[in-house]
Amino acid sequence: MTNVCLFRLDDITPDMDWSKFYRVKAIFDKYKVRPLLGVVPDNGDAALVRGEYHEDFWEYMASLERSGWLIAQHGYRHVYETKDAGLLGLKKASEFAGLPYETQYDKLKKGREILQKNGLNATIFMAPGHTYDRNTLKALRRLEYTCVSDGYANLPYYTKGLLFVPSRSARPRLSPGLDTICIHCNDLGERDYGELENFLEANHQHVIPFSEILDQLWYPKKTWKVRMQERRNLLLYRIRRYAAGSERLQAYLQETWDADSRRRTRNRILGLPRLVHTRSRGRRRQK
Ligand SMILES: [Zn+2]
Incomplete structure (x- = not known):
């Protein structure tokens, strides 16, 4: 369509x-x-x-x-x-x-x-x-x-x-x-x-x-399929809103960006421990 x-x-x-x-x-x-x-x-x-x-x-x-x-x-x-x-x-x-x-x-x-x-x-x-x-x-x-x-x-x-x-x-x-x-x-x-x-x-x-x-x-009608689609779109919207408001996530997305989608996926998986690590460090500092 x-x-x-x-x-x-x-x-x-x-x-x-x-x-x-x-x-x-x-x-x-x-x-x-x-x-x-x-x-x-x-x-x-x-x-x-x-x-x-x-x-x-x-x-x-x-x-x-x-x-x-x-x-x-x-x-x-x-x-x-x-x-x-x-x-x-x-x-x-x-x-x-x-x-x-x-x-x-x-x-x-x-x-x-x-x-x-x-x-x-x-x-x-x-x-x-x-x-x-x-x-x-x-x-x-x-x-x-x-x-x-x-x-x-x-x-x-x-x-x-x-x-x-x-x-x-x-x-x-x-x-x-x-x-x-x-x-x-x-x-x-x-x-x-x-x-x-x-x-x-x-x-x-x-x-x-x-x-x-x-x-x-x-x-x-609002079938279960339509319902699921609506939920998925709402979830994606929330993720995008969270990503836009998170400096750390923005930095991670930029650092791991590659025009080649396979390399990008690899970079993002390899970059995950760093993302999680900086998050827990940030939390410890807040305490
Ligand atoms: Zn209004």
Whole structure:
């Protein structure tokens, strides 16, 4: 199967960094790509306030929706209330996971009402921090959401009455199968625009609109095979995150690197005792 990707823009609020948003939008417009917009219904997260409040925000969002952009509800207030990592376990902070069912239902409903009052019709949900639990899903179902932009399998799957569209990358890249790339416009630096444009230039034929996913009539259920794939991808993600944060491991990977894969494997096996030795020495020093 050809690898394909979708894009989503997180943390869309009336006081986001508009210059960054417009710059990203211009790049997507150039390649006729319309990402899924994750709108926070009633932002209470000071970290997302990056610019002047735009009074015409809701009108603008509705006009984008009319011109084919899809809107997702990105939480309710985007304020983390618990340290629960939820079902995916990617972040130990959540606006929903760990809270009682009724509280979660109430938050989701209030968020949805704000979007509806402002002319937006979001049946897709994306949780802040990728954190949600079984009660979140139960409440989403009761409120008749149809889709969650999340999951770590290689393809969309259907479970608990909801379609899960995987979202595994925070940078533009083609991953195996289907993936949604999350872009946080507020946090983009100068190099990121170039990276995005280069990616779209080379891969725009692999980018599909979110609506195409929703239009498909059938998706596989979350079988044990899909479950195993999701677990494996999550494990690989954790290893990569650990490796990126460990100087010792980075040094080991650099020292043992060789373009030839057989020599590289040999170097890495031979280098293991040194890696373990420096680790235990470091621990002894800490005591
Ligand atoms: Zn967010």
